[in-house]
Amino acid sequence: xxxxxxxxxxxxxxxxxxxxxxxxxxxxxxxxxxxxxxxxxxxxxxxxxxxxxxxxxxxxxxxxxxxxxxxxxxxxxxxxxxxxxxxxxxxxxxxxxxxxxxxxxxxxxxxxxxxxxxxxxxxxxxxxxxxxxxxxxxxxxxxxxxxxxxxxxxxxxxxxxxxxxxxxxxxxxxxxxxxxxxxxxxxxxxxxxxxxxxxxxxxxxxxxxxxxxxxxxxxxxxxxxxxxxxxxxxxxxxxxxxxxxxxxxxxxxxxxxxxxxxxxxx
Amino acid sequence: xxxxxxxxxxxxxxxxxxxxxxxxxxxxxxxxxxxxxxxxxxxxxxxxxxxxxxxxxxxxxxxxxxxxxxxxxxxxxxxxxxxxxxxxxxxxxxxxxxxxxxxxxxxxxxxxxxxxxxxxxxxxxxxxxxxxxxxxxxxxxxxxxxxxxxxxxxxxxxxxxxxxxxxxxxxxxxxxxxxxxxxxxxxxxxxxxxxxxxxxxxxxxxxxxxxxxxxxxxxxxxxxxxxxxxxxxxxxxxxxxxxxxxxxxxxxxxxxxxxxxxxxxx
Amino acid sequence: xxxxxxxxxxxxxxxxxxxxxxxxxxxxxxxxxxxxxxxxxxxxxxxxxxxxxxxxxxxxxxxxxxxxxxxxxxxxxxxxxxxxxxxxxxxxxxxxxxxxxxxxxxxxxxxxxxxxxxxxxxxxxxxxxxxxxxxxxxxxxxxxxxxxxxxxxxxxxxxxxxxxxxxxxxxxxxxxxxxxxxxxxxxxxxxxxxxxxxxxxxxxxxxxxxxxxxxxxxxxxxxxxxxxxxxxxxxxxxxxxxxxxxxxxxxxxxxxxxxxxxxxxx
Numbered sequence: 156x157x158x159x160x161x162x163x164x165x166x167x168x169x170x171x172x173x174x175x176x177x178x179x180x181x182x183x184x185x186x187x188x189x190x191x192x193x194x195x196x197x198x199x200x201x202x203x204x205x206x207x208x209x210x211x212x213x214x215x216x217x218x219x220x221x222x223x224x225x226x227x228x229x230x231x232x233x234x235x236x237x238x239x240x241x242x243x244x245x246x247x248x249x250x251x252x253x254x255x256x257x258x259x260x261x262x263x264x265x266x267x268x269x270x271x272x273x274x275x276x277x278x279x280x281x282x283x284x285x286x287x288x289x290x291x292x293x294x295x296x297x298x299x300x301x302x303x304x305x306x307x308x309x310x311x312x313x314x315x316x317x318x319x320x321x322x323x324x325x326x327x328x329x330x331x332x333x334x335x336x337x338x339x340x341x342x343x344x345x346x347x348x349x350x351x352x353x354x355x356x357x358x359x360x361x362x363x364x365x366x367x368x369x370x371x372x373x374x375x376x377x378x379x380x381x382x383x384x385x386x387x388x389x390x391x392x393x394x395x396x397x398x399x400x401x402x403x404x405x406x407x408x409x410x411x412x413x414x415x416x417x418x419x420x421x
Numbered sequence: 422x423x424x425x426x427x428x429x430x431x432x433x434x435x436x437x438x439x440x441x442x443x444x445x446x447x448x449x450x451x452x453x454x455x456x457x458x459x460x461x462x463x464x465x466x467x468x469x470x471x472x473x474x475x476x477x478x479x480x481x482x483x484x485x486x487x488x489x490x491x492x493x494x495x496x497x498x499x500x501x502x503x504x505x506x507x508x509x510x511x512x513x514x515x516x517x518x519x520x521x522x523x524x525x526x527x528x529x530x531x532x533x534x535x536x537x538x539x540x541x542x543x544x545x546x547x548x549x550x551x552x553x554x555x556x557x558x559x560x561x562x563x564x565x566x567x568x569x570x571x572x573x574x575x576x577x578x579x580x581x582x583x584x585x586x587x588x589x590x591x592x593x594x595x596x597x598x599x600x601x602x603x604x605x606x607x608x609x610x611x612x613x614x615x616x617x618x619x620x621x622x623x624x625x626x627x628x629x630x631x632x633x634x635x636x637x638x639x640x641x642x643x644x645x646x647x648x649x650x651x652x653x654x655x656x657x658x659x660x661x662x663x664x665x666x667x668x669x670x671x672x673x674x675x676x677x678x679x680x681x682x683x684x685x686x687x
Numbered sequence: 688x689x690x691x692x693x694x695x696x697x698x699x700x701x702x703x704x705x706x707x708x709x710x711x712x713x714x715x716x717x718x719x720x721x722x723x724x725x726x727x728x729x730x731x732x733x734x735x736x737x738x739x740x741x742x743x744x745x746x747x748x749x750x751x752x753x754x755x756x757x758x759x760x761x762x763x764x765x766x767x768x769x770x771x772x773x774x775x776x777x778x779x780x781x782x783x784x785x786x787x788x789x790x791x792x793x794x795x796x797x798x799x800x801x802x803x804x805x806x807x808x809x810x811x812x813x814x815x816x817x818x819x820x821x822x823x824x825x826x827x828x829x830x831x832x833x834x835x836x837x838x839x840x841x842x843x844x845x846x847x848x849x850x851x852x853x854x855x856x857x858x859x860x861x862x863x864x865x866x867x868x869x870x871x872x873x874x875x876x877x878x879x880x881x882x883x884x885x886x887x888x889x890x891x892x893x894x895x896x897x898x899x900x901x902x903x904x905x906x907x908x909x910x911x912x913x914x915x916x917x918x919x920x921x922x923x924x925x926x927x928x929x930x931x932x933x934x935x936x937x938x939x940x941x942x943x944x945x946x947x948x949x950x951x952x953x
Binding site for chain 3: 163165166168170171172174175179183196225226227228274280281
């Protein structure tokens with residue numbers, strides 16, 4: 156299996172051409188489009204989608220990630236072995252949120268794996284695709300290139316901030332339904348919390364969208380174990396005017412003022 | 422062959438992740454994207470696309486349909502055997518327009534076929550995909566779960582209404598070209614009819630778009646044997662300001678007033 | 688390998704249904720979506736994407752091109768053998784920019800290869816897909832139909848215009864990033880040229896996007912060896928208000944007035 160994750164959109168044949176390069180080298184392979192609708196250069200979006208996808212693919216899958224504003228510079232192209240799968244990804248920090256210390260990272264040897272003629276603007280075709288094909292075709296991971304230390308961008312995926320009575324985070328991703336996915340992991344959210352989006356109280360954690368009336372906001376653990384703010388049968392992003400970066404806070408029930416009202420953060 | 426039909430759009434890796442679940446269970450399978458551009462929760466759109474697609478897929482094809490606003494509730498997930506093909510579809514009425522009495526409908530046994538951990542918000546990944554993989558991998562249809570009576574929604578796909586001299590229907594679907602596809606089946610449309618969109622006369626049935634001048638409206642039988650109102654080289658939806666639900670009427674030639682003008686419906 | 692290139696967009700199951708027709712005839716085949724985001728009837732866009740894709744696909748690949756405003760008329764559907772690959776394409780001039788005199792062109796024999804019932808509006812399903820499946824299944828190219836002379840549209844892909852000190856062309860394509868791809872081939876552009884978009888000077892040819900500051904315009908050879916005007920980390924189409932047809936000119940350094948300023952074209 157080879158998957159493709161890019162910011163190439165649907166207007167051009169870029170993704171199809173990468174598949175042509177792969178199929179010119181590997182006779183038979185399962186090609187899967189992970190997502191091509193990332194915003195231009197959206198490294199956090201790429202990391203977010205990868206984090207969600209990795210647990211559901213079989214061992215030996217090769218994930219090709221082309222979100223690469225630095226194309227044509229000397230930035231390396233990395234091959235990463237991670238939880239029995241492989242990534243081919245630019246060395247621009249995308250991989251930071253996925254690293255857990257068990258990974259092995261190599262810089263793809265361009266002299267051996269790139270196409271004979273490498274363009275200045277489309278390394279997805281000229282380097283990423285042939286490197287992925289090499290892995291799928293049986294090249295051993297160690298032969299892809301020398302071990303390197305990947306560039307890291309710890310700010311890419313902000314960490315939640317815990318304080319007495321509250322866990323503070325922010326919206327990482329707005330999905331197709333307008334659901335707001337935060338950086339607050341389910342295992343750190345107290346089940347008795349009340350959830351706030353900015354200063355607006357959303358309410359307690361719900362078990363399904365249908366627990367509130369159509370058009371009403373709710374908080375729920377999303378399918379990737381992150382806290383999500385949604386609107387049933389509607390778009391939370393539009394209705395609550397939120398976007399990536401909007402603060403999301405979980406407050407504990409004991410964190411109340413004398414009148415029983417939640418303490419607002421002003 | 423497994424096909425996927427969803428309202429997941431192109432912003433997220435949801436569809437790719439479903440494919441990862443399938444490929445983790447079935448080594449080799451032909452995966453086909455039927456359509457992922459349905460509006461959020463558009464059950465009629467899902468039924469419309471399925472009706473068009475079924476006749477063109479080989480026997481044993483499994484069609485996975487995730488248009489599922491009730492995700493996380495107790496609504497069943499159905500496995501349907503229909504004309505030598507299979508559907509995995511939520512029990513929310515989508516299947517109503519496809520049933521002809523020859524089908525066999527079962528409720529997927531979650532205990533046997535769902536992923537070990539089922540989320541509240543993404544049953545496409547956690548139930549639909551593994552159930553489809555089970556079918557493709559050779560599980561017999563009868564083993565998927567008990568026979569059930571599917572929920573029906575007869576209003577989902579409105580029936581045409583016949584009256585003396587006229588057959589009345591409405592727009593079901595606006596396609597990518599702005600063509601307006603109605604619920605009037607070709608076999609019920611008199612070839613001598615004149616077609617009206619709302620109160621506006623479109624004209625007689627045409628044999629191809631090229632029978633009218635560019636920019637002109639026309640009526641034609643579409644490729645799925647439904648009456649279509651189009652604009653040559655243009656968008657009927659925009660130019661004629663029509664949408665799903667706009668009335669479409671076929672009037673017989675004998676239905677004319679003394680002056681030979683069509684009788685208007687006022 | 689069978690690829691599909693259409694203006695069908697993402698709202699309908701048209702592409703999926705074509706795949707169903709192919710898979711009903713050919714058990715196992717690699718299906719690749721080249722691009723389905725072409726504007727309605729955009730023949731130049733189809734030719735542009737094909738020109739870029741062909742060099743990267745393996746021999747015997749069949750490319751199915753459905754950009755076909757003349758569907759339902761008597762225009763032929765062509766099968767073209769070109770550089771060891773095959774095209775199935777309407778006879779509407781799309782193929783003109785790809786022909787080099789080595790090709791063999793035949794008209795698909797509808798009586799033998801079309802579906803039993805051919806609609807007026809969806810020949811992609813009823814003719815193109817079964818013809819492609821026949822090729823993939825082993826039908827010899829010569830059996831597809833009689834040799835014909837394809838219709839040619841020399842104006843579809845305008846040729847650059849050379850004059851003393853300048854090479855004049857225009858924008859052919861705006862890609863997903865807003866990059867403006869011109870009809871000026873790299874081998875005809877003097878490396879010392881200064882590039883103009885309309886009357887605006889963009890500057891010299893650059894080697895990578897990163898040679899200019901974020902937000903600044905630049906000229907570069909794109910990955911298909913055509914001159915491109917881009918904005919680093921931005922959209923040249925939006926920022927420079929350009930579109931298909933906007934003039935692009937390369938001026939030689941010697942083409943300067945007494946003050947050393949580039950001669951403007953007024």
